[in-house]
Amino acid sequence: MDSGCSARFTAVLDDQKMSSNSTLTESLHEKTIVFGLKLWVVIGISVGASLLGVLLILIVCLTIQTWIKRSRRTFKEIPITQIPSASKDIKEVRAVDQFLPSDFVVHDGLLLAIENEPVESVDKDVNQLAQEDNMCQREDNNPSVSFCHVDNYDEIQSISTCEQSSSHAPADSVPMAGLPEFSYLGWGHWFTLRDLELATNCFSKDNIIGEGGYGFVYRGRLSNGTPVAVKKILNNLGQAEREFRVEVEAIGHVRHKNLVRLLGYCVEGTQRMLVYEYVNNGNLESWLHGELSQYSSLTWLARMKILLGTAKALAYLHEAIEPKVVHRDIKASNILIDDEFNAKISDFGLAKMLGAGKSHIATRVMGTFGYVAPEYANSGLLNEKSDVYSFGVLLLEAITGRDPIDYDRPPNEVNLVDWLKMMVANRRSEEVLDPNLERRPSTKELKRALLTALRCIDLNAEKRPRMDQVVRMLDSNEPIPQEERRQRQNHISNNSETEPLRGKNSSEKSDAPENEMRPPRYNKNRAFSSSK
Numbered sequence: 001m002d003s004g005c006s007a008r009f010t011a012v013l014d015d016q017k018m019s020s021n022s023t024l025t026e027s028l029h030e031k032t033i034v035f036g037l038k039l040w041v042v043i044g045i046s047v048g049a050s051l052l053g054v055l056l057i058l059i060v061c062l063t064i065q066t067w068i069k070r071s072r073r074t075f076k077e078i079p080i081t082q083i084p085s086a087s088k089d090i091k092e093v094r095a096v097d098q099f100l101p102s103d104f105v106v107h108d109g110l111l112l113a114i115e116n117e118p119v120e121s122v123d124k125d126v127n128q129l130a131q132e133d134n135m136c137q138r139e140d141n142n143p144s145v146s147f148c149h150v151d152n153y154d155e156i157q158s159i160s161t162c163e164q165s166s167s168h169a170p171a172d173s174v175p176m177a178g179l180p181e182f183s184y185l186g187w188g189h190w191f192t193l194r195d196l197e198l199a200t201n202c203f204s205k206d207n208i209i210g211e212g213g214y215g216f217v218y219r220g221r222l223s224n225g226t227p228v229a230v231k232k233i234l235n236n237l238g239q240a241e242r243e244f245r246v247e248v249e250a251i252g253h254v255r256h257k258n259l260v261r262l263l264g265y266c267v268e269g270t271q272r273m274l275v276y277e278y279v280n281n282g283n284l285e286s287w288l289h290g291e292l293s294q295y296s297s298l299t300w301l302a303r304m305k306i307l308l309g310t311a312k313a314l315a316y317l318h319e320a321i322e323p324k325v326v327h328r329d330i331k332a333s334n335i336l337i338d339d340e341f342n343a344k345i346s347d348f349g350l351a352k353m354l355g356a357g358k359s360h361i362a363t364r365v366m367g368t369f370g371y372v373a374p375e376y377a378n379s380g381l382l383n384e385k386s387d388v389y390s391f392g393v394l395l396l397e398a399i400t401g402r403d404p405i406d407y408d409r410p411p412n413e414v415n416l417v418d419w420l421k422m423m424v425a426n427r428r429s430e431e432v433l434d435p436n437l438e439r440r441p442s443t444k445e446l447k448r449a450l451l452t453a454l455r456c457i458d459l460n461a462e463k464r465p466r467m468d469q470v471v472r473m474l475d476s477n478e479p480i481p482q483e484e485r486r487q488r489q490n491h492i493s494n495n496s497e498t499e500p501l502r503g504k505n506s507s508e509k510s511d512a513p514e515n516e517m518r519p520p521r522y523n524k525n526r527a528f529s530s531s532k
Helices: 002-028 039-076 123-127 193-199 239-251 284-288 300-320 374-379 384-400 416-425 443-456 467-474 482-490
Strands: 145-147 208-212 215-221 227-233 262-268 271-277 324-326 335-337 343-345 352-354
Touching (some): 002 039, 193 215, 193 227, 193 262, 193 271, 208 227, 239 262, 284 384, 300 343, 300 384, 300 443, 300 467, 374 384, 384 416, 384 467
Antiparallel strands (some): 145 208, 208 215, 227 271, 335 343
């Protein structure tokens, strides 16, 4: 009986299995709404598509991994002497035959122009630079506008070694016997971040000598003992990259005794730094209005030497190289002064290039209030005559000892240019001289300087002289032609601007002897007294 029950149970199970298989088969053969395909066909297509998708994903991942490995291998092979991407448009500089005044001095005998030989770009490689160094960061934001005075570098104690570790060793692969060697491209040295950390004591706050909206300038000393100024540009919304490109393109190749020399640069990750020669005697602003003016006043001869050097540098930028460089921010704080009271123009962060055949370029108005040419301020059209105007204001500043804009003075004396024109028109030109001058120049010397300045600040930009003409006007004993003087009548009321300046054709000599060129040096370690 038990065996009979078991047989019946087995038969029931077999019937159920057959019924289930029949139902499943019928379901798989039923047509679906997907193009009327049977269910088993749709399932097969779905499984095949899934397998194909997984295979494609694996192929893409392998391809990306291979590309990354190749990119890293290519980056490791980049030589340290290769130019950064910010300089990729700079071309090699060669000598050109251009007319300049006979006494026009060019550092190391180089007159420079640009050839059409593009430098190989390394954009992709430089953008892959990784910050592997543990940097000594400082991001103080104290906007000012230019280099500040610094005491004599000889008084600086030796800089201690930075404690932070870095994956980069100093760039000993490039000879450092004297000033940094030029790269194979003919200019500059590519410093590593570690080099500049060691030079500036990890960008110590104690080594800051200048600060502004652009960032900070640090004094430092390279491993070979060369004193330098390191400009660390803040990376505010790409500002570092823009300023880096502008300064490198403007003065990366040029060499002139009255231009601050760009020794090299640093490009690592987002860091953009420029390394300049160190100029240790302050700037014109500090001598005229700043801390140095409290101890000694620049003599007339020293002022004219500084202004003449500035004029020669601008003549070089405007006339001797192609494309010409418009500085766009000529002012007293950007005129550095060395031990021999030679001027050195600095801070090319706003500079613009003016190519051959271009009379001007349209650009956003930038500069320093009081120095900006009126036609540029009104229209945004820039050319080298804007620098000429700024130089004229600078010359007036040196003559009078006044700031271009001084709100502490009476209303009619706030603007230096307007006040001086009024004084000259009223035949009071002798009264504009800086009262801090211990020895006055001769009347002839004063009038020559004033006439030169007035020509430079002519409201009609076309009537302003070129800077090479300004050099001859400042550095010549010949009288300025009468027809040139008469041009002053166009912007001084009642044709009276140049009348008091024509004066007598006197042969007066300067009251200041030649050995009075240099005022005493400022030394913070001893009491300072002006010579009487």
